[in-house]
Amino acid sequence: xxxxxxxxxxxxxxxxxxxxxxxxxxxxxxxxxxxxxxxxxxxxxxxxxxxxxxxxxxxxxxxxxxxxxxxxxxxxxxxxxxxxxxxxxxxxxxxxxxxxxxxxxxxxxxxxxxxxxxxxxxxxxxxxxxxxxxxxxxxxxxxxxxxxxxxxxxxxxxxxxxxxxxxxxxxxxxxxxxxxxxxxxxxxxxxxxxxxxxxxxxxxxxxxxxxxxxxxxxxxxxxxxxxxxxxxxxxxxxxxxxxxxxxxxxxxxxxxxxxxxxxxxxxxxxxxxxxxxxxxxxxxxxxxxxxxxxxxxxxxxxxxxxxxxxxxxxxxxxxxxxxxxxxxxxxxxxxxxxxx
Amino acid sequence: xxxxxxxxxxxxxxxxxxxxxxxxxxxxxxxxxxxxxxxxxxxxxxxxxxxxxxxxxxxxxxxxxxxxxxxxxxxxxxxxxxxxxxxxxxxxxxxxxxxxxxxxxxxxxxxxxxxxxxxxxxxxxxxxxxxxxxxxxxxxxxxxxxxxxxxxxxxxxxxxxxxxxxxxxxxxxxxxxxxxxxxxxxxxxxxxxxxxxxxxxxxxxxxxxxxxxxxxxxxxxxxxxxxxxxxxxxxxxxxxxxxxxxxxxxxxxxxxxxxxxxxxxxxxxxxxxxxxxxxxxxxxxxxxxxxxxxxxxxxxxxxxxxxxxxxxxxxxxxxxxxxxxxxxxxxxxxxxxxxx
DNA sequence: GTGTCAATTGGGAACGTTCCCACCGGGGGT
DNA sequence: ACCCCCGGTGGGAACGTTCCCAATTGACAC
Numbered sequence: 168x169x170x171x172x173x174x175x176x177x178x179x180x181x182x183x184x185x186x187x188x189x190x191x192x193x194x195x196x197x198x199x200x201x202x203x204x205x206x207x208x209x210x211x212x213x214x215x216x217x218x219x220x221x222x223x224x225x226x227x228x229x230x231x232x233x234x235x236x237x238x239x240x241x242x243x244x245x246x247x248x249x250x251x252x253x254x255x256x257x258x259x260x261x262x263x264x265x266x267x268x269x270x271x272x273x274x275x276x277x278x279x280x281x282x283x284x285x286x287x288x289x290x291x292x293x294x295x296x297x298x299x300x301x302x303x304x305x306x307x308x309x310x311x312x313x314x315x316x317x318x319x320x321x322x323x324x325x326x327x328x329x330x331x332x333x334x335x336x337x338x339x340x341x342x343x344x345x346x347x348x349x350x351x352x353x354x355x356x357x358x359x360x361x362x363x364x365x366x367x368x369x370x371x372x373x374x375x376x377x378x379x380x381x382x383x384x385x386x387x388x389x390x391x392x393x394x395x396x397x398x399x400x401x402x403x404x405x406x407x408x409x410x411x412x413x414x415x416x417x418x419x420x421x422x423x424x425x426x427x428x429x430x431x432x433x434x435x436x437x438x439x440x441x442x443x444x445x446x447x448x449x450x451x452x453x454x455x456x457x458x459x460x461x462x463x464x465x466x467x468x469x470x471x472x473x474x475x476x477x478x479x480x481x482x483x484x485x486x487x488x489x490x491x492x493x494x495x496x497x498x499x500x501x502x503x504x505x506x507x
Numbered sequence: 508x509x510x511x512x513x514x515x516x517x518x519x520x521x522x523x524x525x526x527x528x529x530x531x532x533x534x535x536x537x538x539x540x541x542x543x544x545x546x547x548x549x550x551x552x553x554x555x556x557x558x559x560x561x562x563x564x565x566x567x568x569x570x571x572x573x574x575x576x577x578x579x580x581x582x583x584x585x586x587x588x589x590x591x592x593x594x595x596x597x598x599x600x601x602x603x604x605x606x607x608x609x610x611x612x613x614x615x616x617x618x619x620x621x622x623x624x625x626x627x628x629x630x631x632x633x634x635x636x637x638x639x640x641x642x643x644x645x646x647x648x649x650x651x652x653x654x655x656x657x658x659x660x661x662x663x664x665x666x667x668x669x670x671x672x673x674x675x676x677x678x679x680x681x682x683x684x685x686x687x688x689x690x691x692x693x694x695x696x697x698x699x700x701x702x703x704x705x706x707x708x709x710x711x712x713x714x715x716x717x718x719x720x721x722x723x724x725x726x727x728x729x730x731x732x733x734x735x736x737x738x739x740x741x742x743x744x745x746x747x748x749x750x751x752x753x754x755x756x757x758x759x760x761x762x763x764x765x766x767x768x769x770x771x772x773x774x775x776x777x778x779x780x781x782x783x784x785x786x787x788x789x790x791x792x793x794x795x796x797x798x799x800x801x802x803x804x805x806x807x808x809x810x811x812x813x814x815x816x817x818x819x820x821x822x823x824x825x826x827x828x829x830x831x832x833x834x835x836x837x838x839x840x841x842x843x844x845x846x847x
Numbered sequence: 848g849t850g851t852c853a854a855t856t857g858g859g860a861a862c863g864t865t866c867c868c869a870c871c872g873g874g875g876g877t
Numbered sequence: 878a879c880c881c882c883c884g885g886t887g888g889g890a891a892c893g894t895t896c897c898c899a900a901t902t903g904a905c906a907c
Contacts, residue, residue, distance in 0.1 A: 177634065177863095179862095179863055179864085180863065180864065181863080189886080189887090190886065190887040190888065191863095191864085191887085191888080192865090192866090192867095192886070192887055192888065193885085193886060193887080195864070195865060195866090196885095196886095198864095199865085202884085202885095203883095203884060203885050203886080204885075204886095205884080205885060205886090208885085208886085222629075222632070222633035222634070223633070223863090223864085224570070224634075224862085224863050224864065225569075225575070225635060225864095226566050226567075226569035226570040226575065226862080226863080226864085227566075227570050227862065227863035227864035227865085227892090228863080228864050228865075229565075229566035229569075229864085229892095230564070230566035230567050230570050230862090230863080230864070230865090230891095230892050230893065230894080231863075231864040231865040231866075231891075231892055232864075232865055232866085232892085233865090233892070235565070235566065246597075246600055246811075249596060249600065250596040250597060250600075253590050256589060256590040256596065257586075257590060259615070260586055260589065260590075260617065263615055263617065267626075272614060273614075273615060274612060274613075274614075275599070275603055275613055275615065277600065277603060286607075289562075292562070293562035293563070294517065294562070294564075295565060454590075454794065458794075458798055517893095519892095519893055519894085520893065520894065521893080529856075529857090530856060530857045530858065531857085531858080531893095531894085532856065532857055532858065532895090532896090532897095533855085533856060533857080535894070535895060535896090536855095536856095538894095539895085542854085542855095543853095543854065543855055543856080544855080544856095545854080545855065545856090548855085548856085563893090563894085564892085564893050564894065565894095566892080566893080566894085567862090567892065567893030567894035567895085568893080568894050568895075569862095569894085570861095570862050570863065570864080570892090570893080570894070570895090571861075571862055571893075571894040571895040571896075572862085572894075572895055572896085573862070573895090
């Protein structure tokens with residue numbers, strides 16, 4: 168068992184050193200891109216590596232260097248949200264891509280229950296990752312607390328309102344919300360409402376604030392309803408409530424695409440046409456936006472970039488470099504489609 | 508750098524051994540659940556571990572034992588599909604859960620381009636994982652070929668038609684198709700058709716076979732149309748074709764939810780009501796099923812279980828145990844909703 | 848009493864790196 | 878001529894496990 172049965176032994180750094188006629192110290196320096204390797208040595212080593220088919224042994228490297236070269240992606244959401252939210256997948260993809268560029272590995276840590284929460288905290292305390300990226304932390308999230316207690320390099324995707332001393336990468340929800348709301352104003356809508364959600368998170372409050380910014384003096388609190396979740400049913404309920412309060416409503420900013428989709432169904436049921444009678448815009452540019460009739464105008468989150476950027480920051484932190492920014496807001500685009 | 512600045516040194520197996528007054532060999536045996544540890548030793552070690560706060564060093568373990576305790580999840584799909592397909596996320600979750608029960612780690616390997624393909628193959632050849640789970644392999648997938656060449660323990664989720672000597676975990680498409688078709692029969696439909704798709708894959712042919720099973724002698728080949736893709740447009744085209752052939756059609760089995768959704772649009776356009784005039788059922792229980800009016804009755808794939816089961820099989824393989832089954836078909840459920 | 852075997856235990860020897868210190872040779876300043 | 882420094886090199890000593898063999902004990906059969 169010590170040796171994979173019939174397979175030939177894997178080449179080690181010793182084999183490379185022997186083949187290249189240098190010491191393993193030099194090979195190690197070469198592999199790690201350190202200085203003090205002569206051109207001749209470099210060349211010989213490159214050849215030797217190709218010849219013996221050498222690949223690094225991660226375990227040995229991790230053991231000797233006392234780090235794991237992996238970072239955890241913590242998603243603290245019920246499994247259902249993990250599956251639905253298109254942004255999470257894209258963030259994962261972006262993070263994975265950036266990390267693998269630096270030979271780092273992504274470890275998925277999905278917290279679906281409180282039991283998971285404790286397990287993950289233990290895992291982190293065990294030093295199994297060099298750093299973590301926290302997606303969608305709640306306020307006073309026990310995991311976030313544990314992390315800052317352990318002193319593990321970390322970065323948030325999004326921007327929790329509670330003041331952890333942890334850098335974050337997010338989007339400018341407020342500006343984006345303001346800009347897309349302007350679309351409704353510019354197309355001459357007179358009574359513009361909003362279906363807000365998740366006001367316990369920064370994303371929720373910021374989107375509402377941006378809406379208010381756009382409307383300025385014309386802002387009417389009576390035309391805002393809010394619900395806890397960014398869900399389809401929020402859109403259904405919210406639109407019904409809004410129609411009841413103001414049957415003449417002709418513009419709606421939905422805090423997410425799922426909400427917008429729900430709202431559009433209610434509008435259709437009530438005999439209103441989109442965008443002729445009512446203009447509607449969303450937020451996220453998720454699948455929902457493309458399943459609407461007409462297609463939904465919405466804010467595109469650069470979710471993969473969020474992932475990449477977060478990975479970069481955590482890599483800086485792990486390497487002991489101060490990160491370029493302790494808080495980054497990425498710009499958003501707006502996808503103009505048929506709904507407004 | 509050798510030692511994390513101010514942090515106290517992490518406890519090792521030596522500390523535990525000293526504290527418990529046994530040798531590190533005994534501690535190691537205890538940790539790995541091996542026999543030949545006396546009750547008294549066991550007890551002392553448990554106390555010692557708690558006292559010194561010991562957690563295993565993975566890197567050292569991996570190095571000494573010559574395995575990585577991680578398995579790769581290979582998803583060979585463009586990034587967009589990775590994000591859309593709800594099954595993939597659920598499979599990931601299920602796999603992750605099962606692996607972490609055994610202290611194994613999931614490494615996501617997402618192949619979105621041919622460039623990735625080569626990178627991943629190198630990665631696998633480098634021995635960075637002990638085994639792999641392959642989701643949605645294509646026929647003659649270069650990665651699958653590389654894997655069977657390397658001799659890496661592997662398992663498919665799904666059941667590619669090409670004959671790799673690799674076990675698989677899938678669902679019983681045929682039985683599920685038969686069962687859901689029965690719904691149409693049981694509700695008194697007289698002229699039941701099917702919009703089949705992807706007859707070049709096992710899932711496509713099996714679903715068709717199940718449909719035929721259910722209808723028995725009543726099966727009429729004229730009421731089956733087939734197309735290459737499980738897509739929405741297949742549903743639109745298929746339904747039109749079917750209506751042309753048999754205007755009195757009153758039951759439709761669509762080979763996927765997307766197809767069903769397309770078909771329902773055509774039915775509505777043609778003035779037929781669902782489920783009053785025509786009953787329709789789908790397959791997958793994807794988002795499409797919930798976007799229909801009325802909601803679609805459909806076959807639920809137990810995607811998380813597929814992931815769990817695949818993980819179990821690969822764990823068996825890695826441990827050198829012959830897997831319980833070389834091909835497993837998991838049972839499906841049917842979600843009864845409004846469409847039939 | 849002696850031999851045998853099973854249940855335990857101890858500890859040497861890897862595993863394949865990185866880290867670090869000692870060393871070498873030559874060019875430039877004194 | 879001397880010393881020093883600097884690019885470059887070699888190799889000993891970890892890193893924290895697992896693996897395996899040898900040693901010890903006690904029970905039990907002969």
